[in-house]
Amino acid sequence: MLPSDPTDSSHLSARSLCFGYDGQDVLHDVSARFTPGTVTAVAGPNGSGKSTFVELLAGVRGPRRGTVDRRGRLALVVQRPSTPDALPVTVQDVVAIGTWGRQHRRDRQAGRQTAIAEAIGRVDLTGLERRTFGELSGGQRQRALLAQGIVQNAEILLLDEPAAGLDAGSRGRTREILTEEAARGATVVCVTHDEESIAAAEHVIRFEDGRIVG
Ligand SMILES: Nc1ncnc2c1ncn2[C@@H]1O[C@H](COP(=O)(O)OP(=O)(O)OP(=O)(O)O)[C@@H](O)[C@H]1O
Numbered sequence: 001m002l003p004s005d006p007t008d009s010s011h012l013s014a015r016s017l018c019f020g021y022d023g024q025d026v027l028h029d030v031s032a033r034f035t036p037g038t039v040t041a042v043a044g045p046n047g048s049g050k051s052t053f054v055e056l057l058a059g060v061r062g063p064r065r066g067t068v069d070r071r072g073r074l075a076l077v078v079q080r081p082s083t084p085d086a087l088p089v090t091v092q093d094v095v096a097i098g099t100w101g102r103q104h105r106r107d108r109q110a111g112r113q114t115a116i117a118e119a120i121g122r123v124d125l126t127g128l129e130r131r132t133f134g135e136l137s138g139g140q141r142q143r144a145l146l147a148q149g150i151v152q153n154a155e156i157l158l159l160d161e162p163a164a165g166l167d168a169g170s171r172g173r174t175r176e177i178l179t180e181e182a183a184r185g186a187t188v189v190c191v192t193h194d195e196e197s198i199a200a201a202e203h204v205i206r207f208e209d210g211r212i213v214g
Pocket residue numbers: 021022026044045046047048049050051052053
């Protein structure tokens with residue numbers, strides 16, 4: 001893990017975002033600014049716009065109106081991968097995808113392998129590296145996706161319900177990992193329904209009907 005860098009110029013903010021599916025607005029004039037080195041929990045009822053908001057922050061979708069100012073490398077941890085179960089992608093492969101396009105110090109290949117092993121270890125999946133995604137439980141898949149996110153060592157880490165379907169121990173471990181990521185200087189934004197994650201976050205944004213209400 002890299003130490004936090006006070007000269008880090010990463011930045012994430014959103015201004016006056018509006019977004020709709022099929023002409024029906026689901027986000028209305030949403031603005032937010034995120035602080036590097038902290039965890040922000042994005043909370044609110046089902047269908048209130050949390051995932052859509054995070055997708056706009058990540059650039060997966062473009063707003064109908066408003067802007068996202070995003071500086072720094074970004075990693076997005078999605079809840080449901082679009083990978084079909086039949087595809088023979090292993091845990092090792094899933095995490096390795098997170099290292100694509102990255103330069104590793106030391107010997108390049110050795111550095112990459114070390115980073116992958118570390119990320120798998122942090123989510124407690126050591127020993128399951130050769131399992132295919134289809135052979136994992138739902139919670140193990142979630143953890144593999146989290147490892148794919150953290151291996152990127154990105155300045156901005158966005159997560160959509162990383163603790164969904166996890167047992168209490170794994171939810172606790174996920175919270176610890178997010179705290180560790182913030183401690184190295186990352187801007188961490190996490191959609192969650194987990195009350196303990198909301199309580200543990202430095203900042204909380206609450207959505208209702210496509211608007212930030214607190
Ligand atoms: N692909 C889509 N096409 C059409 N409408 C969508 C699509 N995705 C989401 N919506 C609608 O947009 C609104 C916001 O959905 P979103 O997934 O952002 O909510 P959420 O707060 O993340 O919900 P949850 O807690 O259930 O994950 C909802 O009314 C939802 O029905």
